[in-house]
Amino acid sequence: QSALTQPRSVSGSPGQPVTISCTGTSSDFGGSVYVSWYQQHPGKAPTLIIYDITVRPSGVPDRFSGSKSGNTASLTISGLQAEDEADYYCCSYAGSYTVVFGGGTRLTVL
């Protein structure tokens, strides 16, 4: 399994929207809806923020949203806040009960 491709870094100003992409092959995504996103603050464990491409777990702010087009999934944060500064990882089901993570994206709030 090769890692999904994410930009190494993105940035945005408070209140602005930002989008993080996650690109894989058809074998990674399998034309499926099985994509999730995780937020990781420094020194902390990752936490789930989106699953099944678009579903937000209870407690996750609605400024976080997910989408997918072809072999690219995207995480959009509308109305950036200072506490959104973190690393973000996508993850996809890759067949035979395996999963693959993206390389991670560092989000900087300017």
Add this chain to the structure above:
Amino acid sequence: QLQMQESGPGLVKPSEILSLTCTVSGGSITSGPYFWDWIRQPPGKGLEWIGGMHYSGATSYNTSLESRVTISVDTSKNQLSLKLRSVTAADTAVYYCARRCCYFDSGSRPNWFDPWGQGTLVTVSS
């Protein structure tokens, strides 16, 4: 609320076996449609999925690590374990355990992780 906690040696010598345990509290490892997984993160790098299993025995591993990894569950202790053989410095990482949803039958595609343990740093060095 389900919680997961990793434990084990923080220092392992090269060529030896890395052994970690993950204790699950607030819920049973045998209830619900879940895989129980290990994920690691080398210092300053991204997440790497290691493998996981359902208590029924369904198991999957990262093909890059499969020859050196064994994951098992102890239902009597409500614990998940990881054994990684023949370690090198490249295996130095924070190791996380996490619950993966959802496994109902052979056609399922368990793919998202929640919750995660806090992680434990394992350093491979002589």
